[in-house]
């Protein structure tokens with residue numbers, strides 16, 4: 102075992118890697134019921150990622166049921182990937198119900214900044230205090246209202262610009278922001294953590310980022326400290342992706358290997374592999 106992550110690089114916690122390990126253990130012990138209001142493309146991989154890690158997925162869509170489900174589920178994901186009027190109405194009912202129940206909700210602002218309806222909608226719903234916002238650099242910059250250069254990983258938007266926008270978003274909404282990319286950054290405004298694992302193949306399988314948003318909701322359900330939830334989300338997905346890519350070099354087999362590695366990942370693997378600062 103290496104000793105690279107035994108406590109050197111934290112801000113407040115004596116050992117962020119041990120916080121991540123404990124968060125994963127808590128998630129597996131509690132198996133949080135994670136309500137995913139997500140896009141048409143990624144429902145399958147999202148449910149399977151949650152199951153592989155040890156959470157319990159549920160895709161409840163009808164507006165009345167989505168509101169009702171806030172009394173049963175542990176956390177909500179709101180992903181805007183294939184937003185339509187019916188889904189907007191359901192999200193407008195579900196989000197305040199989670200707030201009333203004192204349960205966390207997570208926003209994945211897919212393509213916000215690039216398209217009008219979802220950008221206006223995202224700016225409307227962040228008034229309801231999401232626990233966590235997860236997006237790529239362009240989406241975080243776009244949600245903040247700044248000009249982004251383009252789309253996702255290929256946009257040229259820098260992590261520094263996104264982290265600056267993330268700081269502004271935390272101040273406005275109270276949410277922890279997780280910016281994903283080659284290096285993932287999490288901030289609560291006061292603290293910044295990073296995770297430098299992962300593999301480019303993760304961007305060649307649709308839904309890895311979206312499934313990570315659902316994982317963030319599951320971790321938010323078991324971590325009072327939402328920065329810890331965000332770091333655990335980043336580390337678990339990126340370490341599993343890195344290991345999967347070492348034995349599956351193409352997107353189809355990588356997708357399967359990723360699910361396998363997400364179910365296999367544990368404290369020992371995280372301590373050996375996670376490059377957290």
Ligand SMILES: Nc1ncnc2c1ncn2[C@@H]1O[C@H](COP(=O)(O)OP(=O)(O)O)[C@@H](O)[C@H]1O
Pocket residue numbers: 236237238253254281282283284285298299300301303304308309310311313335338339342
């Ligand atoms: N170039 C890269 N190298 C390593 N890991 C990456 C890279 N780009 C993205 N990832 C990882 O892929 C996952 C999804 O992130 P991202 O591609 O930014 O999301 P989205 O699909 O929403 O744009 C994250 O775990 C992130 O760490």
Ligand SMILES: Cc1ncsc1CCOP(=O)(O)O
Pocket residue numbers: 140142143182183211306307308309310311312
């Ligand atoms: C292809 C596509 N179109 C609308 S949502 C979506 C999925 C995006 O998933 P991810 O951001 O995780 O790759």
Ligand SMILES: [Mg+2]
Pocket residue numbers: 211236237310311
């Ligand atoms: Mg995405």
